[in-house]
Amino acid sequence: MKRIIIIFTIILNQQLSYSQSKIEEAELARDICFDLYASRIQENSALSFENAILKRLEVKPTSDNEREQIISDFFNKNADILICGEDDNQSNTRKSQHLFKRSIAIKAYHFLYYLTETDGYTIDFNFFEIVDGEKETLLDYIDKIIANESRAKTYNLEHLEDIIDYVEEVGGKRGKELK
Numbered sequence: 001m002k003r004i005i006i007i008f009t010i011i012l013n014q015q016l017s018y019s020q021s022k023i024e025e026a027e028l029a030r031d032i033c034f035d036l037y038a039s040r041i042q043e044n045s046a047l048s049f050e051n052a053i054l055k056r057l058e059v060k061p062t063s064d065n066e067r068e069q070i071i072s073d074f075f076n077k078n079a080d081i082l083i084c085g086e087d088d089n090q091s092n093t094r095k096s097q098h099l100f101k102r103s104i105a106i107k108a109y110h111f112l113y114y115l116t117e118t119d120g121y122t123i124d125f126n127f128f129e130i131v132d133g134e135k136e137t138l139l140d141y142i143d144k145i146i147a148n149e150s151r152a153k154t155y156n157l158e159h160l161e162d163i164i165d166y167v168e169e170v171g172g173k174r175g176k177e178l179k
Contacts, residue, residue: 025081029099031056033084036103039110046114068120079127098129101141104160113159116166125172135175139167143174 035052042048050071054061057074061067075082082099103109115121128135142160146152 025078028056028078029082030085032082033099033102036084036099036108036111037106040106040108045108045110049111065120068118069122072122075123079124098127098138100125100138101129104138104142104145104155104163107155109159109163112163116162123170125167125170126178128175128178135178137173137175137178139164139172139174 032053035049035056039045039049039052050067053071053074054067057070059070061070079098083096084099084102085096097105100112103112115123125138128137128140130136131140134140142164145155146157146160
């Protein structure tokens with residue numbers, strides 16, 4: 001009987017631990033998405049967004065290189081959970097979408113544009129979401145905006161093209177190119 005109770009306790013603790021981590025992931029995604037929205041009104045919005053992330057991580061880098069590495073590691077480690085939820089105030093957003101796609105949808109791509117101008121980041125942009133049954137990467141998402149003439153008019157296409165160039169330079173692919 002003791003053995004059954006111990007096994008049950010171990011299984012229950014594993015399930016609680018799993019549930020707890022999923023709750024923490026959802027809270028992290030929500031908080032980082034909020035930080036993206038809040039950073040839009042700051043004078044240096046890209047740096048403001050980075051500082052918000054570093055504050056949540058409770059780290060204080062001592063150099064630009066360290067800062068860039070911490071931010072890169074954060075996005076690479078959490079790419080699959082940084083999904084922003086529904087935004088009733090924005091017409092270009094989906095019910096849920098990756099943080100980088102959301103930043104473009106709300107025209108707050110200051111951080112992504114900042115990445116195109118800074119060499120120290122090592123972010124893997126080959127994360128994808130399944131949209132209409134297909135893998136959709138950040139490049140696919142931007143391509144769809146540019147291809148939609150009425151939607152493209154509302155964006156700074158030069159910035160979007162800079163982001164495409166940068167993402168491609170660092171190995172970013174479109175969904176059909178991924179295995």
